[in-house]
Amino acid sequence: MKVDQEHGIVEAHLRKSGFRWTNQRSLIVRTALSSHEHFTAEQLLDLCRRQDPKVSRATVYRTLTVLEQAGFVEGLDTGDGGRRFEHVLGHDHHDHMVCLQCGAIFEFCDEELERRQEAAAKRLGFRIARHSLRIHGTCRDCLRAQRSQA
Amino acid sequence: MKVDQEHGIVEAHLRKSGFRWTNQRSLIVRTALSSHEHFTAEQLLDLCRRQDPKVSRATVYRTLTVLEQAGFVEGLDTGDGGRRFEHVLGHDHHDHMVCLQCGAIFEFCDEELERRQEAAAKRLGFRIARHSLRIHGTCRDCLRAQRSQA
DNA sequence: GTAGGTGCAAACCTTTTGCAGCATG
DNA sequence: CATGCTGCAAAAGGTTTGCACCTAC
Numbered sequence: 007m008k009v010d011q012e013h014g015i016v017e018a019h020l021r022k023s024g025f026r027w028t029n030q031r032s033l034i035v036r037t038a039l040s041s042h043e044h045f046t047a048e049q050l051l052d053l054c055r056r057q058d059p060k061v062s063r064a065t066v067y068r069t070l071t072v073l074e075q076a077g078f079v080e081g082l083d084t085g086d087g088g089r090r091f092e093h094v095l096g097h098d099h100h101d102h103m104v105c106l107q108c109g110a111i112f113e114f115c116d117e118e119l120e121r122r123q124e125a126a127a128k129r130l131g132f133r134i135a136r137h138s139l140r141i142h143g144t145c146r147d148c149l150r151a152q153r154s155q156a
Numbered sequence: 157m158k159v160d161q162e163h164g165i166v167e168a169h170l171r172k173s174g175f176r177w178t179n180q181r182s183l184i185v186r187t188a189l190s191s192h193e194h195f196t197a198e199q200l201l202d203l204c205r206r207q208d209p210k211v212s213r214a215t216v217y218r219t220l221t222v223l224e225q226a227g228f229v230e231g232l233d234t235g236d237g238g239r240r241f242e243h244v245l246g247h248d249h250h251d252h253m254v255c256l257q258c259g260a261i262f263e264f265c266d267e268e269l270e271r272r273q274e275a276a277a278k279r280l281g282f283r284i285a286r287h288s289l290r291i292h293g294t295c296r297d298c299l300r301a302q303r304s305q306a
Numbered sequence: 307g308t309a310g311g312t313g314c315a316a317a318c319c320t321t322t323t324g325c326a327g328c329a330t331g
Numbered sequence: 332c333a334t335g336c337t338g339c340a341a342a343a344g345g346t347t348t349g350c351a352c353c354t355a356c
Contacts, residue, residue: 026354027355
């Protein structure tokens with residue numbers, strides 16, 4: 007199964023980087039990889055606790071930090087002070103549109119956008135580590151709902 | 157002076173929108189307009205308190221909300237849970253590169269980037285309210301410092 | 307055996323809110 | 332003079348940290 011394979015990749019990478027591979031990390035990684043949504047730290051904690059009720063919040067946060075630095079997970083600000091995470095393994099890079107009405111997140115991708123960002127960075131002598139393009143607005147469904155109400 | 161003029165524009169707009177024009181709002185707006193940096197709410201509070209030590213934190217936040225909704229100010233997540241604001245009056249829209257080493261923020265602008273975002277939104281039937289493109293990485297100066305150290 | 311990781315609870319930081327009093331229109 | 336705004340202090344929400352114990356290597 008895909009999750010098992012990716013789980014193995016993460017394990018190998020973290021071990022090679024000198025991290026210990028604990029039961030908690032294994033569980034958190036597996037849970038994150040199985041989660042196809044954009045999840046909050048709190049949601050991930052809940053999911054993990056279904057398997058092992060005594061996983062601590064701190065460990066989930068600490069593990070998310072490790073995973074984010076290793077590049078397996080990406081966090082994106084939701085604009086209201088919170089963050090959502092998504093795993094990146096096996097996904098192509100994409101950007102996000104966030105509906106301010108219903109909170110839905112849509113993914114999209116545009117190669118040209120990427121290229122122009124790189125060009126802009128080069129112009130300034132800046133080395134890109136990551137980038138985040140978020141478009142906030144109203145999604146098709148909410149627009150439709152608004153119109154039918156009016 | 158430019159700040160006075162912009163201050164007048166904000167005042168007129170808010171009055172017209174049914175908001176009251178209080179001493180506090182006047183002070184906060186003037187201070188924000190005079191601040192050419194990307195400031196945090198707390199920094200703005202400090203600056204205001206130099207003029208009037210009893211301005212409250214709540215009023216600064218409430219005023220920032222009003223200004224943001226009116227489109228005079230834009231907030232951007234710093235990725236660490238905080239936000240920085242900038243005033244928008246008289247500035248063209250631009251995006252940001254944030255140096256992860258030194259925290260410096262660089263502005264850049266690319267019309268084609270804007271157009272392609274609009275095209276992507278149109279494809280999904282999404283109406284854009286605002287968007288935020290942040291590129292994280294290492295700035296020219298920090299890269300140079302790294303190299304000279306090595 | 308010894309780093310490094312974990313769980314707990316408390317601390318932290320930024321932002322929001324309830325409420326009584328005040329000032330604007 | 333009524334409503335909207337302010338200041339205060341407390342609450343809220345998300346995340347981090349100190350510390351004693353535990354466990355992978």
